[in-house]
Amino acid sequence: MGCQRALLSSVALLTLFFLVDGIPLHTELRRNKLLLVSFDGFRWNYDQDVDTPNLDSMAQDGVKAHYMTPAFVTLTSPCHFTLVTGKYIENHGVVHNMYYNTTTKVKLPYHATLGIERWWDNGSVPIWITAQRQGLKTGSFFYPGGNVSYQGESVNVSRKEGVLHNYGDEKEWRQNIDTVMKWFTEDDLDLVTLYFGEPDSTGHKYGPESQERKDMVLQIDRTIGYLQENIEKNNLTDNLNLIITSDHGMTTVLKNASDLVEFHKFPNFTFKDIEFELLDYGPNGMLIPKEGKLETVYEIIKNAHPKLHVYKKESFPENFHYANNNRITSLVMYSDLGYVIHGRINVQFNNGEHGFDNGDMDMKTIFRAVGPDFKKGLEVEPFESVHVYELLCKLLDIIPEANDGNLRITLPMLRSGSSHLSYGKLPLGFLMAMTLLRRIF
Structure with missing residues (x-):
């Protein structure tokens, strides 16, 4: 009975705020789906020394940032978690690729750390959980942090790569994209984060200026083309926003320097x-x-x-x-x-490495976006990756968690009128009532 009374009180509050502010009670939200794709270690200028027609078409049909500045420390897990929490690394707490315990002296490698829940779930809630709490369905495909629970909640659908996973298998990349398309069309997911471990692995092994890295960027561009074709084939062009970005850049290691x-x-x-x-x-x-x-x-x-x-x-x-x-x-x-x-x-x-000062140009990375909510042919000034989270929440029409980003940085990317029912403009009381409803359920 107490729960029912609380529910009725909340509904009454919601009704009151809708009526007072003139917001129609029966507004039908047109929420587009969202696919966030990360190509690990894709330096901001990797598209300048090879032909990348599909990345170029994204810039023509959507939005391109001159470059994006990752969070410090410029490592894979910390930077990826910044993208999905909107927090600087000191605030979300995933401070390294490795789990470590200063008391027991235990240190675990990257792949093992991906499954250590207490490393990731330490107070910050990533966008998958926030979206699910507000009625959406989400998925994570290999994305760092997507295979553990947060405050007892897990991503609706997820895949995790194995320790010996071959990050460069182009055939598997296409199979992964096919799976993600089924998640959107058959499982009706609203948000998917999709991760590829290249060109990071190739950049580490051969160096960022190598022919092998250039060949890998060509493979990535072919994959983006395959992704675009499948978005169209699955009739998602008009209701799927696509963002392609990365966690950090890459630089050449001075292995033979006299002053190591x-x-x-x-x-x-x-x-x-x-x-x-x-x-x-x-x-x-x-x-x-x-x-x-x-x-x-x-x-x-x-x-x-x-x-x-x-x-x-x-x-x-x-x-x-x-x-x-x-x-x-x-x-x-x-x-x-x-x-x-x-x-x-x-x-x-390694011949290539990252983790350096995020102000160094070699650590900068890419940002491309295309879809029904994005403007066409727009190149924006560089911005920090910490601002991406607020943009993701805006595209999904969900109330963001407390974060360090600022929507005003990325809002100019969106078409006027592309916002649906903007929670950011609703009264504080309404937001409180929404929060109460989520807690009840």
């Missing part, structure tokens, strides 16, 4: 003073010195190498929006573009 960043060669430094270390993962690292050794270690390494920037956690540059999280250790560091950090021994041999 090597902790094991720093004068007066010893790992005997270190309680916990997270090094040898590209150009960033974390340390916890043993009790009483913080100042000693900091003074030794802060000027140990001109390409290495070491900070106490509380002094880390605020513009990175990274260190103000309890998962960040007492000492945090990153190196200059092209330099990776070597710990006890040199174990990093």
